[in-house]
Amino acid sequence: MSIIDIKTPELRQQLNFLVLNWNSPEILTSDVLPEDAPQKHWWEFWKLDSNQKNSIQNIFRYMLEGLDDFVKILFKKYGSPTDHQDEIISAISSLYDNVVVLPFWLKPLSSKFKEYFMLIIPICIAFLDSKYKGINL
Numbered sequence: 001m002s003i004i005d006i007k008t009p010e011l012r013q014q015l016n017f018l019v020l021n022w023n024s025p026e027i028l029t030s031d032v033l034p035e036d037a038p039q040k041h042w043w044e045f046w047k048l049d050s051n052q053k054n055s056i057q058n059i060f061r062y063m064l065e066g067l068d069d070f071v072k073i074l075f076k077k078y079g080s081p082t083d084h085q086d087e088i089i090s091a092i093s094s095l096y097d098n099v100v101v102l103p104f105w106l107k108p109l110s111s112k113f114k115e116y117f118m119l120i121i122p123i124c125i126a127f128l129d130s131k132y133k134g135i136n137l
Contacts, residue, residue, distance in 0.1 A: 071129065
């Protein structure tokens with residue numbers, strides 16, 4: 001799946017905006033840890049503070065907010081995003097490739113992590129579709 005699979009221009013524009021926004025240094029203003037923060041080992045990636053840009057919480061929050069944006073765009077344009085689920089999955093896949101950076105020692109497992117993450121996306125799309133039905137966006 002690639003950005004070429006995304007046929008809706010608004011969806012492609014939002015994807016580009018999210019990627020550029022993530023790569024900008026102003027995404028989080030509190031990237032600096034306090035001086036008295038406990039030292040973390042290089043292998044303790046799950047212990048990153050939530051105020052750091054690359055923490056697991058911030059990455060997945062950003063990804064789910066992007067998914068919500070994609071569903072809203074297709075809901076406004078077509079009425080039901082489930083008909084265009086492949087476009088949303090392509091957009092989230094591209095966003096995942098641009099946002100998620102794993103430590104070098106987890107690189108061999110990166111395809112499995114993405115595969116497991118992408119398994120929940122259709123469920124999230126169905127949930128967001130039911131959430132926005134009957135609501136005037």
